[in-house]
Amino acid sequence: MNKNKSLIIAWLYSKEMNLYGDRGNIIALSYRCKKRGIKLDVQKIGIGDSFNSNKIDLVFFGGGQDKQQIAVAKDLQTKKQQIINFYNSNKPLLAICGGYQLLGDCFITNDKKKILGLKIFNLITIGSEKRMIGNVVINSEKLKMQIIGFENHSGKTCLEDKKQSLGNVLTGFGNNGEDKTEGIIANNFIGTYMHGPLLPRNPKLTDWFIQKALEIKYGEKINLANIDDDFENKARKYIENIKK
Amino acid sequence: MKSIRKFCAIVVGKIISFFAILIGNGSGAAAPGLVALKIYPELITDLCKNIEKKKIIISATNGKTTTATMVRAILENNCDSYISNQTGSNLARGIASSLIKSSNLIGEFKIDYGVFEVDEAVLPYMIKQIKPDIVVLGNVFRDQLDRYGEIDAILAKWQKALRSAKPETQLLLNGDDPGIAGLRNGLKLETFFYGIDAKIEKDEITLDHAADSINCPICSKELQYKSQQFSHLGNYQCNFCGFKRPKIDLLAKDIDEKLNQTQFDVDHDKYEIALGGIYNVYNALAAIGVARLLDISYSVVNNSFKNVKPAFGRMEEFQIDGQKYKIILIKNPTGANAVINILRKINNKNILIALNDKIADGTDVSWIYDTDWEKIGDVKQIVCMGTRRYDMAIRLKYAHIEIGKIKTAVNYLSQITSMKNKDDYVYILPTYTAMLEIRSQLEKKKIVEKI
Numbered sequence: 147m148n149k150n151k152s153l154i155i156a157w158l159y160s161k162e163m164n165l166y167g168d169r170g171n172i173i174a175l176s177y178r179c180k181k182r183g184i185k186l187d188v189q190k191i192g193i194g195d196s197f198n199s200n201k202i203d204l205v206f207f208g209g210g211q212d213k214q215q216i217a218v219a220k221d222l223q224t225k226k227q228q229i230i231n232f233y234n235s236n237k238p239l240l241a242i243c244g245g246y247q248l249l250g251d252c253f254i255t256n257d258k259k260k261i262l263g264l265k266i267f268n269l270i271t272i273g274s275e276k277r278m279i280g281n282v283v284i285n286s287e288k289l290k291m292q293i294i295g296f297e298n299h300s301g302k303t304c305l306e307d308k309k310q311s312l313g314n315v316l317t318g319f320g321n322n323g324e325d326k327t328e329g330i331i332a333n334n335f336i337g338t339y340m341h342g343p344l345l346p347r348n349p350k351l352t353d354w355f356i357q358k359a360l361e362i363k364y365g366e367k368i369n370l371a372n373i374d375d376d377f378e379n380k381a382r383k384y385i386e387n388i389k390k
Numbered sequence: 391m392k393s394i395r396k397f398c399a400i401v402v403g404k405i406i407s408f409f410a411i412l413i414g415n416g417s418g419a420a421a422p423g424l425v426a427l428k429i430y431p432e433l434i435t436d437l438c439k440n441i442e443k444k445k446i447i448i449s450a451t452n453g454k455t456t457t458a459t460m461v462r463a464i465l466e467n468n469c470d471s472y473i474s475n476q477t478g479s480n481l482a483r484g485i486a487s488s489l490i491k492s493s494n495l496i497g498e499f500k501i502d503y504g505v506f507e508v509d510e511a512v513l514p515y516m517i518k519q520i521k522p523d524i525v526v527l528g529n530v531f532r533d534q535l536d537r538y539g540e541i542d543a544i545l546a547k548w549q550k551a552l553r554s555a556k557p558e559t560q561l562l563l564n565g566d567d568p569g570i571a572g573l574r575n576g577l578k579l580e581t582f583f584y585g586i587d588a589k590i591e592k593d594e595i596t597l598d599h600a601a602d603s604i605n606c607p608i609c610s611k612e613l614q615y616k617s618q619q620f621s622h623l624g625n626y627q628c629n630f631c632g633f634k635r636p637k638i639d640l641l642a643k644d645i646d647e648k649l650n651q652t653q654f655d656v657d658h659d660k661y662e663i664a665l666g667g668i669y670n671v672y673n674a675l676a677a678i679g680v681a682r683l684l685d686i687s688y689s690v691v692n693n694s695f696k697n698v699k700p701a702f703g704r705m706e707e708f709q710i711d712g713q714k715y716k717i718i719l720i721k722n723p724t725g726a727n728a729v730i731n732i733l734r735k736i737n738n739k740n741i742l743i744a745l746n747d748k749i750a751d752g753t754d755v756s757w758i759y760d761t762d763w764e765k766i767g768d769v770k771q772i773v774c775m776g777t778r779r780y781d782m783a784i785r786l787k788y789a790h791i792e793i794g795k796i797k798t799a800v801n802y803l804s805q806i807t808s809m810k811n812k813d814d815y816v817y818i819l820p821t822y823t824a825m826l827e828i829r830s831q832l833e834k835k836k837i838v839e840k841i
Contacts, residue, residue, distance in 0.1 A: 167756030170788070177788045211540045213610055280753070296754050343759050346784050377787060377796075381780035 148370065149183030153359050155204040156197060159218050160190040163210035163244050166298060170343030171206055171240065174352045182371050184356070193221040199231040204359040209243030209341065212255075219248055219261045226264050233266050238334040238358040242344065246329070246337035247271045247301055267330050267337055268306035269321075276300065281385055282318035282340055284328045289313075291350050294385045295340025303339075305330055312338055317388070334358050347382070349375045392432075396497055399430035403490035419479035423486030434482065434519040437489040437497055438504060441473065445504040445520055446680060449513045450528025450564075452725050453673040454480065456665070457528060458507040460677035460698050465503055467694035468686050472503040480509040485516065503684075510544055514551030524683055525555070526562045526676050530569050531621060531724045545569050545607065552577055562679040564672060565638045566623040572607030572633065582683075584640035584675035586668070588617030588625055608633045619668055621724045640679050642671050659688045663695045665705070667728055707815070708838050710807055716815040719825055721751070723760040726819075733817060734767035740811040741769060744776040744802070744824035751821040755781055763789040773797045773805060776824045803831045 157172060172188055179186040191197050210218065222229075229249075232239065247253050250269040253261040279298045286293055293313060302322035305311055311321070312329030320328035321339065329338030338344065345352040353370050360368040403426035410421055426433055438445060448458050458474065465472045475488040485506055493499045508516045510530065517525065527548070530541050552561070552573060564570045565583030574581050606613050606628035618624035627634035645668070646653040653662045654671055656678060663674050674695065681691045700706060706717045720726040720743075733739060747753045755778045763786060766772075772795060774782040779798045786796050799805040806828070809816045820828055832838040 166754060167759030170756065170759030170785075173759065173788050177790070211542055213542050213605065217610070296756060298754065341754070341756055343756050346759070346788055347781070374793060377780045377783040377798075380798075381778075381784060384777070384780060 148360065148368065151360060151364065152185035152187065153179065153203045153356070153363065154187045154189060154201065155206060156189050156191045156202045158197070158205060158207040158245065159192050159210070160208075161192050162214040162218050163208045165209045165211065165243070166296070166341040167343045168208035168242060168341065171208070171242075171345040174343070174345035174349075175204070175356065178349070178352050178373060179356060181373050184360070193217065197225040197228045199228045199235065199237070202232065203237065203363050204355060205232065205237070205239040207239065207241040207245030207249070209245060215244050215248070216261060218244070219263070222248055222264060223262070229264060230266065233333055233335055235362065236333050237362050238355050239336070240344070240355060241335070241337040242341060243299055243339055246339065247303065249335070249337055250303065253301065266335065267332060268310070269303050269330060271301040271303045274300050274302050276323075278319035278323055280318055281388055282320065282328065283316045283386055284313035284320065285316055286313035288331055289351070289354060291348070292382075292386070293340065293344075293348050293351060294382055295338070295342040295344050295347065297339045298341060299339050312336060347378065349373065349378050395430040396433065396436060397495065399426040399433055400490055400493060400495055400497055402426060402429060403487065407487065407491060419476040419487055420481065420483040421487070422490055423483035426490055427482060427486050433486050434489060435521070437493055438520050440493070440499050441501055441504040443470075443502045444523040444684065445506070446524045446526065447506050447508050447513070447516060447520060447522040448526040448528070448676070449508045449510055451510060451531040451722065453528050453669055453676075454507045456670060456673040457526065457676045458505055460674060460695065461505050461680050463694040463697045464677060464681050464686060464691050465505070467697070468690050470502045472505050473499070473501045474505040475507060480507045482512055482515060482519070514547050517551045517555050521556055522559060524560045524562060524680060525552070526680060527570050527573065528564050528672060528676055529567045529623065531722055541569065545573065549573050549577070552579065555579065560683055562676060562683070564623070564676070565636050566619060566625070566672070568613055568622065568626050568635070569607050571636055574636070575608065582639045582679055583636050584672070584679050585635070585638040585642070586619050586645065586671060587641050587643040588619070606631060606633050620728065623672075640675050640682075642675055645671060659692070661692050661695065664699055666732065669728060706838070708832065710837055713810050714815045715806065715818055717818045717820065717825060717828070719822065720819050721821055723757050726761040729819065730762060730765050734765055736814065737768045738770045738811070739768065739814070740809050740816045741772045742805065742809065742816065742818045743772060743774050743782050744818070744820035744828065745774065745778045745782040746776040746821045746824040747778050748823045751823050758782060758785045763791070766791070769795055770811065771795045771797060773799050773809070775799050775802065775805065776821065802828050803835065
């Protein structure tokens with residue numbers, strides 16, 4: 147019933163912001179679309195390229211090294227209006243680590259430099275000496291699922307409204323290692339520190355993105371056919387048992 | 391007081407080493423040093439004073455072990471004595487353990503050279519402790535980022551450490567790696583570069599997926615490449631600030647590659663190594679560079695290469711009931727992609743991938759997504775084992791391997807003995823600690839030798 151549908155995903159800054167297996171998120175989306183007969187077009191949009199909100203159905207924005215993040219932050223401002231349009235049309239976006247930070251108010255580095263973000267997420271990030279690294283397990287009440295991943299960041303992110311968090315931390319540090327929040331969800335934009343990569347390990351979350359993108363694009367309720375996710379379920383049990 | 395601490399550290403280290411050998415597990419290579427350093431933190435500096443000629447440190451993301459093995463083979467063939475840390479035991483504790491092993495109870499031993507393979511994260515610390523005469527830096531790749539943070543941060547720490555190295559330190563750097571070559575900036579140390587001559591150079595090429603460090607280490611703009619050996623290694627230049635690949639002192643030309651053997655020329659001398667893969671040419675060049683700095687002749691060097699077979703677990707072969715097996719260690723996208731490249735053209739492969747996520751393997755397994763498993767080619771089946779076997783299975787599913795061909799298993803010995811492939815090897819691709827576990831089970835059945 148979803149055959150012959152198609153989606154266009156914009157992969158923002160795929161060259162500069164692509165760490166810790168982030169492309170696995172694109173791979174997961176591609177696979178799960180293909181299995182349902184949905185055509186997924188991946189458009190790489192980088193520094194100097196234009197981003198047209200009307201032509202895109204889904205966005206992925208990954209993490210990068212500190213050096214690259216500065217160049218990206220500058221270019222991101224030129225795409226600000228279009229990304230705000232994307233947000234206001236309720237279209238889905240996944241931002242991880244650096245991408246997550248840059249959609250917030252700003253990032254304050256260890257040497258007190260302020261890098262401006264797009265102010266779409268109400269949060270700020272402050273660089274710290276400590277690196278937060280390890281497996282993460284969170285419970286998302288909003289999405290009604292447990293999500294697993296792996297974090298590796300020194301930035302501490304503080305949400306203005308903790309109720310906007312993606313979920314609460316069961317294992318790991320989360321946004322800042324202090325308030326047990328992880329990530330953010332606002333409209334259909336999700337920001338998180340979870341690598342892993344995130345989507346291959348969380349097929350329900352991947353399907354959530356595909357579903358949201360199709361529903362906004364085609365204006366109808368979408369049901370996705372099942373895929374055998376036996377390996378994912380077993381992998382999840384392993385991570386969830388580690389904390390015990 | 392100091393000499394009492396030193397004595398205690400050595401005695402305790404030796405006792406732990408004795409028991410570790412009795413129990414017979416891999417931790418015997420590191421535990422003695424770990425405890426000894428707690429008792430006497432200056433142990434490494436102190437014991438290294440026994441080394442009479444030169445102290446050599448080798449570090450890189452890929453190839454440290456092979457390079458160190460080659461250097462040791464050269465020294466042996468040259469009738470020199472050396473002290474070296476056990477392969478793979480390249481943190482401070484491993485190095486301390488090897489020093490304790492060689493010394494008497496008051497910390498003395500007589501030896502010509504020190505050859506130390508050093509993990510990227512501890513290179514700055516080891517430069518301070520060992521005070522090396524020669525530092526060999528091979529490459530920095532995306533590898534075990536959960537331990538080290540980021541590549542730029544590593545290179546910055548390395549450069550800072552080199553700035554405080556003693557002025558007579560000689561550097562031997564891989565000039566084909568821009569991050570490594572960029573280290574020389576602002577240093578006053580005598581530096582030599584090695585690299586590979588490209589057969590074809592274009593005006594501009596695009597790098598393949600897993601390439602890191604593609605930005606100019608001086609001005610951070612994107613580098614342009616005229617040729618590429620693999621990943622980010624090749625002939626590069628920055629069109630903004632003028633930084634480019636330096637003049638190469640040791641240039642390998644006319645490379646003839648086979649699965650188990652490679653031939654190449656350096657300054658009209660012909661070399662042959664018993665290993666396949668371009669990355670091993672870099673390792674050999676580094677070893678040749680060290681030999682030149684030690685005034686060891688070409689013929690001694692080339693002869694010693696015959697004795698360098700793949701290091702344990704790296705390309706090791708064994709047989710069970712007439713079935714041949716090959717263990718090929720994998721630990722990061724670049725290395726794994728090189729292995730996939732060697733295997734892809736073989737049909738109907740029977741493969742075992744053992745993915746662990748212990749500290750020495752890297753606890754972040756996302757590197758399997760930067761590896762191009764899609765290119766593995768025709769397979770009969772792939773069996774996933776190790777602590778993260780399900781994550782490996784997920785990865786293969788997303789690489790469009792038929793789900794029916796993906797299996798998971800737990801017991802190495804029974805799985806390995808049940809895998810057969812007439813007329814071909816069964817390929818075993820483990821991460822480091824999985825390789826130790828597999829070898830340990832095989833050693834018990836006397837299928838492979840104890841290291």
